[in-house]
Each structure stands twice: as structure tokens, then as C-alpha cells.
Amino acid sequence: xxxxxxxxxxxxxxxxxxxxxxxxxxxxVVEPGPVPRVxxxxxxxxxxxxxSFAEIAxxxxxxxxxxxxxGRAFEIALAFLAPVxxxxxPAHAAGLARLIGADASGVISGAAMGLAERARHVVAAxxxxxxxxDAGSGPPPxxxxxxxxxxxxxxxRLREALGEAGAAFPLLEASPTRMAALLGVLHxxxxxxxxxxxxxxxxxxxxxxxxxxxxxxPFAFFTYPMDLPAFRYVExxxx
Amino acid sequence: xAETGERPVLPTQVGHVGPDHHRFRGFDVGRDLVGHExxxxxxxLAIGGxxxxxxxxxxxxxxxxxxxxxxxxxWPWKLCRLMSAYGRFSTGMAGPLIMMSSGSVGPAALAxxxxxxxxxxxxxxxxxxxxxxxxxxxxxxxxxxxRPPGFGTPFRNQDERNAPILxxxxxxxxxxxxxxxxxxxxxxxxxxxxxxPMNAAALVSGxxxxxxxxxEQIDVFGILLLVANTVANSFEGSRTAPAxxxxxxxEFVRYVGQPPRPSPRAASGKTP
Numbered sequence: 043x044x045x046x047x048x049x050x051x052x053x054x055x056x057x058x059x060x061x062x063x064x065x066x067x068x069x070x071v072v073e074p075g076p077v078p079r080v081x082x083x084x085x086x087x088x089x090x091x092x093x094s095f096a097e098i099a100x101x102x103x104x105x106x107x108x109x110x111x112x113g114r115a116f117e118i119a120l121a122f123l124a125p126v127x128x129x130x131x132p133a134h135a136a137g138l139a140r141l142i143g144a145d146a147s148g149v150i151s152g153a154a155m156g157l158a159e160r161a162r163h164v165v166a167a168x169x170x171x172x173x174x175x176d177a178g179s180g181p182p183p184x185x186x187x188x189x190x191x192x193x194x195x196x197x198x199r200l201r202e203a204l205g206e207a208g209a210a211f212p213l214l215e216a217s218p219t220r221m222a223a224l225l226g227v228l229h230x231x232x233x234x235x236x237x238x239x240x241x242x243x244x245x246x247x248x249x250x251x252x253x254x255x256x257x258x259x260p261f262a263f264f265t266y267p268m269d270l271p272a273f274r275y276v277e278x279x280x281x
Numbered sequence: 282x283a284e285t286g287e288r289p290v291l292p293t294q295v296g297h298v299g300p301d302h303h304r305f306r307g308f309d310v311g312r313d314l315v316g317h318e319x320x321x322x323x324x325x326l327a328i329g330g331x332x333x334x335x336x337x338x339x340x341x342x343x344x345x346x347x348x349x350x351x352x353x354x355x356w357p358w359k360l361c362r363l364m365s366a367y368g369r370f371s372t373g374m375a376g377p378l379i380m381m382s383s384g385s386v387g388p389a390a391l392a393x394x395x396x397x398x399x400x401x402x403x404x405x406x407x408x409x410x411x412x413x414x415x416x417x418x419x420x421x422x423x424x425x426x427x428r429p430p431g432f433g434t435p436f437r438n439q440d441e442r443n444a445p446i447l448x449x450x451x452x453x454x455x456x457x458x459x460x461x462x463x464x465x466x467x468x469x470x471x472x473x474x475x476x477x478p479m480n481a482a483a484l485v486s487g488x489x490x491x492x493x494x495x496x497e498q499i500d501v502f503g504i505l506l507l508v509a510n511t512v513a514n515s516f517e518g519s520r521t522a523p524a525x526x527x528x529x530x531x532e533f534v535r536y537v538g539q540p541p542r543p544s545p546r547a548a549s550g551k552t553p
Contacts, residue, residue, distance in 0.1 A: 057437035058354050066535040073536045082539030092546035107544045151372070155379060271289040275297035277307040 071102060081105050096120050103241060104232040112231040114207035116242075119227040122200060122220075123246035128254050132156030132247070136255035143260050153251040154244065161243035164221060165236045171222050172236065175213070175229040182213060186222035196220040200227070295327070324505060328498045337492055340453045344488060344506060347445040348481065351510040357387035358514040365518035366526040373515025378504060385430065391503030394431035395486040395496035397422070398460055401467065409463060419470050431464070431483030432471045442481035450488060458491030 073079040080102050083089050089098050097113040108116065126133050136153035144152065165172070170183040188194070200223055201214045213226035228242050259265065296305045303310040306326045314323060319338035325331060333341075353362050360380055365373025381387035402409060404418045423429060434440045450456050456465075464487035468479035485506065489499045518526070 056352075057441075058352065061436050066533050067529060069534050069536045070538045073538060073541075074531065074534055079541060082542040083544045084541065088544050088547045092544055105539070107546070147369070147372075151376075269288075271291045273291050273293045275304060276292050276294055277304070278294055 071105075083107065099242075099245060100231060100233075103238050106232075108231060111208040115204055115209040115211075115227055116231045118200070118203045118207060118209075119224050119231075120242070120246040122196070122224055123243060124250050126157065126160070126247040126251050130160065132160050133251045133254045136251055137258045138266070140255045140258040140260060141262065141266050146256075149255045150252055153255060154248060157244040157247050157251060158240065160247075161240040164243060165225070165239050168222060168225055169236075171225060172229065172239070175226060176234065182216045182218065182222075186219055187217050188219040188222075189217065190219070193218075193220050197223045200224070294329075324501070325494075328494075328501050330494055330498060333492075336453060340449070340455065340488065340492075341502075341506070343449045343453070344446065344485060345509065347442060347449055348485070348506050349509050350442065351513040353514050353518075355510075357381055357507075358510055361511050361514035362518040362526055365515045366522055368519050368522040370515050370519040373518050374511055377511060388503035388507050389500070390430060390482050391486055391489075391506075392496050392500035394482045395490055395494075395499040397426065397430045398463060398467075398483075398486055398490060399496050402460065402463060405463075409459065412466065415463075415466055416470055419467060419474065423471070423474060427475075428477070429471060429475070431486060432468075432475065432477035432479055434478050434480050439478050440480040443479065443484060446481055446484045446488075450484070455488065455491060458487065460490035461487035463487065 071081060073082070077087075078085045080089065080098065083101065085098075089101070093101065093107070094113065094117060096117040097108060100108050100113060100116045128134055128137055132153055133156075135156050136149050139152045140149050168186065171186045174180065174183050174186075194217065197214055197218060197220060200220075204210065204214070204227070209227075209230075211223075211226050211230045213230075214223050218226065225239060228239055233239050233242050294306060296303060298304075302312070305314065305323075306329075308314050308326070318326075318332060319335070321338040321341040322333040325333050351358050353359055357377055360377035361373045364376035378388065381389050383389060385393065401418055401422055404421065405411075405414055409415070447456075450461060455461060461484070464479070464483045468483065471477055471479065485502075486496075486499060489502050490496075494502070
């Protein structure tokens with residue numbers, strides 16, 4: 043029971059006060075301390091010398107160190123996923139935030155939030171693909187196949203880059219869309235659930251999205267197409 | 282070079298800035314709303330609802346006050362503290378709202394509860410005064426929702442907010458509302474069938490549904506009715522920005538992950 047000092051009646055213990063709670067926060071991935079470790083691997087003496095930044099991200103997300111070909115495949119997929127142009131909402135919003143004077147923290151958190159929402163939307167739209175990848179058999183769902191030549195070219199470049207790294211993913215032979223192919227690669231290197239796929243999509247695009255926003259000049263209002271798209275106000279009675 | 286296509290157009294019913302006024306949902310803000318409408322009435326208009334009668338606004342005021350409970354140990358408000366720990370109020374407000382947007386705890390829970398009772402009412406149809414029919418409809422719903430939204434009170438036997446909410450509903454003479462009655466009648470049945478006591482979200486959703494709002498619209502009230510709690514914690518949190526929230530002392534963190542181990546590349550002595 044806590045005793046107020048201002049003459050008010052004493053407060054009675056509430057439900058949080060009487061429950062027995064753990065006395066410490068649990069750390070499950072990053073071991074804090076002078077020798078920081080990720081999933082047991084020494085970051086400074088081991089991972090920093092033997093693994094790329096992207097591979098360390100993959101270790102963090104999967105819990106184990108990847109084979110070289112999988113590490114390289116992950117890097118290639120992240121590279122393909124890195125550019126999110128200003129036409130897409132996350133980069134547009136981050137740039138608009140910069141225009142109206144957001145500081146770096148505001149731009150970065152806005153970009154991260156927008157990219158996380160975009161990733162959630164993309165992965166949800168590919169739920170059928172993820173289920174097929176989990177099952178690991180049968181033909182891929184028609185919804186992720188494409189006869190668009192731009193998709194075919196991108197997938198061919200992806201296949202070529204992966205081939206140089208010694209990595210092959212069967213989905214790439216089935217005329218997938220560009221995004222389906224990339225999700226297939228991410229799934230193949232161990233990111234097998236929606237949260238981890240969303241994490242990879244968000245991480246990949248964050249640097250270029252932030253950079254696009256940082257390139258905007260704050261308060262240069264007349265450089266921004268304020269009436270694009272053109273919102274047209276209609277009153278309810280106008281239909 | 283761009284600028285060759287036709288500019289895309291999006292309709293909006295929300296607002297337009299004129300030369301000397303703002304239009305909002307069909308009203309001239311300065312002429313029609315200022316001094317005439319309450320804040321809650323404007324919120325109702327903002328989400329496509331009606332202008333609210335004065336007692337509806339007072340009911341929402343009382344409801345928001347009854348939901349003030351910003352103990353910073355409560356999980357959603359702890360998020361406000363952590364997100365504002367570096368001294369920024371707005372991050373303490375916005376971060377937790379995003380973090381809780383799909384959860385079953387915090388503001389987002391209210392819409393899920395409202396959906397549950399909307400569906401229950403739909404399932405009951407015109408039989409909604411028949412207790413046996415309600416029992417059957419609940420059985421059917423509970424098969425699909427083993428933990429129905431609006432029921433369950435973690436780490437306590439009852440929701441301490443229920444009594445003040447029940448009192449204010451009676452004070453406003455709203456206890457006979459269709460949805461509020463349904464919530465009150467469902468509560469003992471769910472307690473009997475699932476041993477889950479009703480929580481405040483069930484009562485609040487019943488009130489909001491009786492005001493004529495849909496579950497989609499009620500999502501907004503989940504945030505606004507609880508906003509004093511996020512404001513209180515984000516404000517005090519950002520002003521005090523305590524070091525202990527920026528970083529807990531080592532002795533209060535216990536590592537339970539993988540033990541120390543060499544990576545395969547370090548073990549093989551090969552670097553890329």
C-alpha cells in the first residue's frame with residue numbers, strides 16, 4: 043500500500059500491486075553486455091569479421107548462420123527490394139514530411155512505418171504463395187504467375203545473379219511475378235513466416251526511402267505538386 | 282519526362298479550403314459548426330456519422346472520463362512511456378497507436394468487440410429479446426471465438442471500470458438500448474460458458490453501437506475515448522525522459538537465448 047503525503051486517504055493495493063511479476067526483462071536474441079552477441083555469436087570478434095551486414099540481419103531473423111549461397115541470395119533479394127520510388131506512399135510520405143520540416147527522426151520513423159505497412163500489404167496479398175511455399179509441393183498458384191515481359195526480365199536478372207552465387211529456387215522457373223520471385227527467395231533462405239518476410243521487405247527498402255526524403259529541401263513548398271492527386275471535394279448531397 | 286498523363290482525381294467528402302472559409306462534411310466550419318457543435322459531434326461528422334444531440338455528446342464525455350486509467354504499468358500506457366523516453370511527446374502518442382493497431386489489447390480492441398456484437402445481433406435477427414435464442418447464437422459464436430472479444434480481464438477477476446460505466450449509462454437513461462441490453466444479457470452467459478467476465482470494452486461498444494456507429498467507426502472511438510491515458514503518459518514521459526526507461530540497468534535483464542558459440546565460418550577459419 044502506498045501512502046500519499048498530501049493528506050489524501052491511503053491508496054489500497056490494486057491488481058497490479060498484488061500480482062507476483064517477473065523481476066527482470068528477458069533478452070532472447072541480443073545478449074547485452076561488453077561482449078554483445080546475437081543468438082550466441084560474438085558480434086565484434088566473429089560476425090563482423092566473417093559475415094556481411096545483410097547476413098547478420100538474416101542470422102538475427104532466423105537464429106542461425108546461413109550457408110554462403112543462402113547469405114548471398116538474401117543479399118541479392120534485398121538489393122532487388124531496395125528501391126521504393128517516390129511514387130509509392132512510404133517514400134512520398136517521408137519526402138512530404140521532410141518538405142514540411144520534419145527532422146531526421148521524424149523522416150526515419152515515418153519511412154519505417156510506411157514501409158512496414160507496405161510490407162504487411164504485400165505479404166498479405168501473397169498469402170496463397172506463402173502457403174504454397176510452406177507446403178513445398180504441387181504447382182505454384184496461378185495468382186503469382188505472370189506473362190508480363192517486365193516481370194520476366196526482372197526474374198531473369200534475379201535468376202542470373204542467384205546462379206552466380208550458386209543458389210537456385212524452383213519457383214523462379216515457373217514464370218512468377220517479380221515480387222513473388224523475391225518472396226520465394228526470402229522464404230527459401232529461411233524467412234518462412236509472414237512477420238519475417240515483412241521485416242525483410244521493410245529493411246531492404248529503408249535506406250533508399252530515407253535517402254529520397256533527405257534529398258527534399260525543407261520548406262520548398264512550391265517544388266511540391268500540392269494538387270496531385272487532385273482531391274475533389276463533393277458534399278454528401280452532391281452524391 | 283513526366284507530366285504527360287491525365288492527372289488522377291480522388292473524390293473526398295471531408296473538406297475543402299475556400300478563400301475565406303473551410304467546408305467540412307457539407308458544413309461551413311465558421312458559420313455552421315463553431316459555437317453550435319460539440320467536439321464529439323464534429324468527430325461524428327468526421328467519420329460520416331450524424332450531428333450528435335447534446336446528451337449524446339455528454340454521454341461520450343462521461344464515457345471518456347470513466348475510461349481514464351493511465352497507470353503507466355498497464356501495457357499500452359507503458360508503450361507511451363517507452364516511446365516518449367527520449368523526450369518527444371508526439372512519438373509517445375503516435376508510436377503506441379501503430380503498435381496496438383491490430384492487437385486485442387488497447388484501443389483497437391473496441392472495434393473487434395463491436396464487430397462481435399454486430400454479428401451476434403445479426404445472427405439473432407428479430408429474436409433478440411429471446412434468451413434461449415441468445416444462448417444458441419452465443420454457443421454458435423463461441424465455437425468460432427473461444428476467447429470472445431469484450432470478455433476476459435487479465436490478472437484480475439473483474440474490470441474495475443465497469444461499475445462507473447454502468448452508473449453513467451443509467452444516469453443517461455441508455456440502459457435499454459438494443460446493443461447495451463444485448464451486452465448485459467450476454468455477459469452472464471459468457472461467464473457461465475467460458476468463465477470469462479465482461480470487460481469495459483463490451484459496455485463501451487454497446488453504447489457506441491446504440492449511438493448508431495458501425496464497428497468501423499467505433500475503431501476511431503477506441504482511440505479517442507482513451508486518449509487522456511496516452512496524453513498523460515506521453516506528456517509526463519517526454520517531460521521526465523527517465524534514464525531508466527532509455528536503458529534498464531543490467532541486473533534487470535536476463536538473457537535466455539542461445540549460449541555463446543562460434544559461427545560456422547569462424548569455426549572453419551574461413552572468411553568470405
